[in-house]
Amino acid sequence: MKLRVFVVTTCAFICLCSSAQNVSPSISDPDRLELIKEKQQVVFEQLFEDPTNLSLLFEYANLSILVGDLEAAIGVFDQMLVYDPELPRIRLELGVLYYRLGAYALAKTYLESVGKFDPPLEVQAHVDDLLKSIETANEIYAWRQILTLGWKHTSNGNSGINADFIEIGDFLLEVDPESKREGSRSSLYNYSLSVDQDLNHPRGDNIQYFFSYGADRLKAFSQFDVQSNVFSARRNFNLDENYFSFFNLEDPVFTPNINLLRVVLNREEVLRSGRISLDYSGQLDDGSSMLFSYYRVEKNFKSGAQKNGRVNGISFGQSYVWPGSQALYGYKIILENYRANADYEFYENYGVELSYSQPLKENWQFSSKYSYQDKSHDKEYPLFGARHDQAETLRLNLMRPIGACWSLNFGWVFTETRSTINIYKRSANNLSAQVNYQCFK
Numbered sequence: 226m227k228l229r230v231f232v233v234t235t236c237a238f239i240c241l242c243s244s245a246q247n248v249s250p251s252i253s254d255p256d257r258l259e260l261i262k263e264k265q266q267v268v269f270e271q272l273f274e275d276p277t278n279l280s281l282l283f284e285y286a287n288l289s290i291l292v293g294d295l296e297a298a299i300g301v302f303d304q305m306l307v308y309d310p311e312l313p314r315i316r317l318e319l320g321v322l323y324y325r326l327g328a329y330a331l332a333k334t335y336l337e338s339v340g341k342f343d344p345p346l347e348v349q350a351h352v353d354d355l356l357k358s359i360e361t362a363n364e365i366y367a368w369r370q371i372l373t374l375g376w377k378h379t380s381n382g383n384s385g386i387n388a389d390f391i392e393i394g395d396f397l398l399e400v401d402p403e404s405k406r407e408g409s410r411s412s413l414y415n416y417s418l419s420v421d422q423d424l425n426h427p428r429g430d431n432i433q434y435f436f437s438y439g440a441d442r443l444k445a446f447s448q449f450d451v452q453s454n455v456f457s458a459r460r461n462f463n464l465d466e467n468y469f470s471f472f473n474l475e476d477p478v479f480t481p482n483i484n485l486l487r488v489v490l491n492r493e494e495v496l497r498s499g500r501i502s503l504d505y506s507g508q509l510d511d512g513s514s515m516l517f518s519y520y521r522v523e524k525n526f527k528s529g530a531q532k533n534g535r536v537n538g539i540s541f542g543q544s545y546v547w548p549g550s551q552a553l554y555g556y557k558i559i560l561e562n563y564r565a566n567a568d569y570e571f572y573e574n575y576g577v578e579l580s581y582s583q584p585l586k587e588n589w590q591f592s593s594k595y596s597y598q599d600k601s602h603d604k605e606y607p608l609f610g611a612r613h614d615q616a617e618t619l620r621l622n623l624m625r626p627i628g629a630c631w632s633l634n635f636g637w638v639f640t641e642t643r644s645t646i647n648i649y650k651r652s653a654n655n656l657s658a659q660v661n662y663q664c665f666k
Contacts, residue, residue, distance in 0.1 A: 577597050
């Protein structure tokens, strides 16, 4: 009778879960994934003829794990324990699966029960690591601190003008050689603190806090030393359903956030700004991730009150995973306008960003980003006339972890700003190397 109940229940549960997917598949190659799904279906049909075959049950459960159907695997393992409660390997498998699903209470129950069967030392060590991870995951606050030290060489350490002449009215003035760009080395310092607050919400909502202090100290031009402070807070609402019909989203997330920035130049504060944004993100049915954002930025310059004002903007972006290579590529479109105290500081800005990243050999990670902005001012500048700026930036970065606590970054950044007013023309090449440490207790 007990065997009959096991057979009926197992087959029924497999039928219910056979088409489910509750985590991303562990295989990214679509052709290989399809072959595994076909094999899973073959094993599923064999189980109807021989439902107590432990080898088939294990095979079906493992295939289900590969395609991301953890609940189907759990159903099989749970029913096997009903038939034979003293299966430590199955208890371990269940603990791992529940851990991956975020059901930590159930995961802890199964993992702790493994120790009653005197498992091998390496198995017990794995169990202990998982139990420690569960303890960490159940903490309300998760902290992360990163200290960065680095070096940079820039071709424009003095923010020099990239022009030979400046036109003022009907006069053409030659640019002083000291006002043209000159190279310099600098030292980079940065400290950041990230705090993730678990709200113990059934949907997994959380609040993320971030603080950073950064400094760029130039060797030849100390008057251009820059320091910055950033504080941000964001609340993630994981929604049950998509509220916008024009986006066919899965797992939508609504995120209001606030960002505060303070910039100091040569020990004198030059700018304070505050940004509030409303983000809506999720996964589209083509497999890409989407982010739509509305934001408002208030800027307060300590000198030049005519520039004080506010930015209103929207952005839309998508990112895709390249099948087989684990490469991530995407784009973002930006539309914004700026309204300041002086009407000649009003402008409209149109921008686009293209990004690409990919893991390389020896644990190196490559990332790149190209951005273009086209900014047109509404009114003519006094003495200088109409202003229209075009800015391009290309960033390349190589990162490699060194053990559990350290990582190494090499970066190259090229920037160029073209303008109808020569004093706003700038260009620079920056090369940097940084070492990061993150194992603070």
